[in-house]
Amino acid sequence: MDTETPNKPNxxxxxxxxxxxxxxWLRALEAQSWQAELLISGVxxxxxxxxxxxxxxxxxxxxxxxxxxGFGFLSLATTYVYAALSALVLFFGYHFILRTIWIALLxxxxxxxxxxxxxSKAGAGPKYWEKAKEEYxxxxxxxxxxxxxxxxxxxxxxxxxxxxxSLAAVILIAYQIFRLSISVFPFLEDYVxxxxxxxxxxxxxxxxxxxxxxxxxxxxxxxxxxxxxxGKIAGSIFSLHFFRKPVNYITGILISNSTSxxxxxxxxxxxxxxxxxxxxxxxxxxxxxxxGAERYCTFNGKTDRTFYFNYEDQCKDNQRIFTPIIPSDVxxxxxxxxxxxxxxxxxxxxxxxxxxxxxxxxxxxxxxxxIRQANLQIYQDFNQIFINDEVYTTSDIQYYxxxxxxxxxxxxxxxxxxxxxxxxxxxxRKDYFSKKEKQKIVRIPFYFEGNYxx
Numbered sequence: 001m002d003t004e005t006p007n008k009p010n011x012x013x014x015x016x017x018x019x020x021x022x023x024x025w026l027r028a029l030e031a032q033s034w035q036a037e038l039l040i041s042g043v044x045x046x047x048x049x050x051x052x053x054x055x056x057x058x059x060x061x062x063x064x065x066x067x068x069x070g071f072g073f074l075s076l077a078t079t080y081v082y083a084a085l086s087a088l089v090l091f092f093g094y095h096f097i098l099r100t101i102w103i104a105l106l107x108x109x110x111x112x113x114x115x116x117x118x119x120s121k122a123g124a125g126p127k128y129w130e131k132a133k134e135e136y137x138x139x140x141x142x143x144x145x146x147x148x149x150x151x152x153x154x155x156x157x158x159x160x161x162x163x164x165x166s167l168a169a170v171i172l173i174a175y176q177i178f179r180l181s182i183s184v185f186p187f188l189e190d191y192v193x194x195x196x197x198x199x200x201x202x203x204x205x206x207x208x209x210x211x212x213x214x215x216x217x218x219x220x221x222x223x224x225x226x227x228x229x230x231g232k233i234a235g236s237i238f239s240l241h242f243f244r245k246p247v248n249y250i251t252g253i254l255i256s257n258s259t260s261x262x263x264x265x266x267x268x269x270x271x272x273x274x275x276x277x278x279x280x281x282x283x284x285x286x287x288x289x290x291x292g293a294e295r296y297c298t299f300n301g302k303t304d305r306t307f308y309f310n311y312e313d314q315c316k317d318n319q320r321i322f323t324p325i326i327p328s329d330v331x332x333x334x335x336x337x338x339x340x341x342x343x344x345x346x347x348x349x350x351x352x353x354x355x356x357x358x359x360x361x362x363x364x365x366x367x368x369x370x371i372r373q374a375n376l377q378i379y380q381d382f383n384q385i386f387i388n389d390e391v392y393t394t395s396d397i398q399y400y401x402x403x404x405x406x407x408x409x410x411x412x413x414x415x416x417x418x419x420x421x422x423x424x425x426x427x428x429r430k431d432y433f434s435k436k437e438k439q440k441i442v443r444i445p446f447y448f449e450g451n452y453x454x
Contacts, residue, residue: 049089051085051088051089052082052085052086052089052281055078055081055082055085056078056082056282056285056288057318057320059074059078059288060285060287060288060320060322061320062074063075063078063287063288063291064287064291064320064322064341064343064344065344066291066344066345067344067345067348068293068296068345068434068435069175069178069179069182069189069192070175070179071291071292071293072192072193072292072293073171073172073174073175073178074172074175075282075288075291075292076171077167077168077169077171077172077175078168078282078288079275079278079279079282080164080165080167080168080171080275080278081164081165081168082278082281082282083164083271083274083275083277083278084160084161084164084165084168086274086277086278086281087157087160087161087164087274088157088161090274091153091156091157091160092154092157094153095150095153095154095157098146098149098150098153099150101146102143102146102147102150105139105142105143105146106143108139109139109140109143115133115136115137115138115139116129116132116133116136117129118130118133152254155250155253155254156250156254158246158250159247159250159251159254160270160271160274162239162240162243162246162247163238163239163247164271165240166237166238166239166240166243167238169240170237170238174196178192178195190435207230207234210223210226210227210230211227213227214227232244235247235248286309286322287320287322290322290323291322293434293435294434294436294438296345296434296440297432297433297434297438297439297440297441298438300323300324300442300443300444301441301442301443302443303425303443303445306329306445309321309322309323309325310323310324310325310326310329310444311325311326311327311328311329312325312326312327312328313327313328314328314329315404318405319404320404320405320407321339321341321402321404321405321407321409322341322343322407323341323442324338324339324340324341324428324442324444325338325339325341326338326339326426326444326446328446329445329446329447330446330447330449331416331419331424331446331447331448331449332448332449333416334415334416334417335413335414335415335416336413336414336416336419336426337411337412337413337414338385338411338412338413338414338426338428339400339402339409339410339411339412340379340383340409340410340411340412340428341402341407341408341409342407342408342409342410345432346382346430346432346440349382349431349432350378350379350382350431351378352375352378353371353374353375353378354371355367355368355371372399376397376398376399376410379397379410380397380410380412381431382430382431382432383410383412383428383429383430384428384429384430384431385412385414385426385427385428386425386426386427386428386429387414387418387419387424387425387426387427388420388424388425389425389427392414396412396413397410397411397412397413398410398411399411414426416448419448420448421448421449422447422448423445423446423447424445424446424447424448425443425444425445426443426444426445426446427441427442427443427444428441428442428444429441430442
């Protein structure tokens with residue numbers, strides 16, 4: 001808008017009847033929309049800086065409880081949500097800076113409406129100011145450009161956010177469909193990636209193909225009808241349906257009014273960058289990084305290095321326990337405590353005893369206790385303990401809920417009588433194998449200072 005005459009219409013344009021019918025309060029609100037934009041940007045920057053990382057923390061228990069199949073879908077959906085949240089913070093921050101500059105220049109323009117004074121003798125003198133005036137002639141015009149740029153950024157980041165969240169929702173829905181399909185046709189589990197990639201490729205080919213036909217044959221009513229119906233369906237899918245109208249308004253206005261051939265390329269590049277940033281950040285979280293199907297069997301199997309998440313005294317603040325853990329990398333005394341968290345994908349491989357509600361009521365506490373004891377033995381058999389490549393059979397085991405984040409699992413007590421002074425290797429060989437027949441083995445190196453109770 002023109003900063004000198006903010007409410008005055010362009011003299012070269014004739015207001016339409018529709019604009020004449022627009023209420024004065026709405027026209028005033030549209031003219032002063034920057035105030036709402038600035039307020040929203042400030043709130044988002046102040047309140048959402050920690051939201052992306054908070055979201056990752058929120059998603060950790062769902063990753064721990066996921067199956068191998070579910071992990072792929074959940075991690076992909078998480079990437080889109082994290083990208084959306086990061087885009088909110090980043091681009092609204094950029095918008096906030098530009099809008100603040102706009103306000104500063106707006107005030108400056110009200111004080112010096114003529115802009116640069118070419119007759120000033122300050123600085124390098126009139127000749128310099130005359131050249132500067134040629135380069136920066138009209139502050140009002142520049143303010144108007146800034147105003148338009150801020151509004152475009154605000155709309156664009158809103159569009160990217162809605163579409164990213166919609167994609168995450170589509171992925172989670174697809175996961176449920178795959179689960180249902182696999183329950184009927186189990187062999188499909190081996191072709192999830194191929195099926196997903198094929199469906200995505202089919203969608204892209206059909207979308208761009210139909211768009212090409214509609215553009216080449218604009219008078220073909222059948223193609224136009226199909227394209228219109230398909231657009232509504234696709235628009236509902238990628239806008240959570242509830243936001244279909246604002247998404248269509250934003251995309252339609254931005255694309256149809258763009259004069260640059262890179263109008264669609266730039267948003268794609270920005271979205272790709274945000275996706276790459278989100279994926280890289282998520283992979284820095286050990287839970288999201290290590291729970292892939294094959295990596296899950298190998299990430300904790302080395303003996304030439306120590307991982308902080310295997311030792312309680314080295315764990316980061318608020319770090320959820322997701323793999324076997326011992327008190328420290330240096331052990332002393334007569335007992336070593338090993339906490340093994342219960343991972344849902346491992347429980348699925350165990351033949352744990354379960355009681356229906358009716359059997360629990362009829363059997364009473366004695367039956368429930370017997371099932372719990374039997375399951376405890378299953379946990380012990382599932383997690384075979386080795387010290388320095390020798391099987392350890394004299395351990396004691398019990399159920400335990402770790403106080404860190406309420407992680408459930410089992411606590412195993414190992415007598416240190418046969419440990420050697422110096423470096424030892426604790427191995428937990430699980431009766432869990434990946435599809436490539438790779439066994440899940442956890443190796444935790446530690447140093448034993450000696451048993452003073454011998």
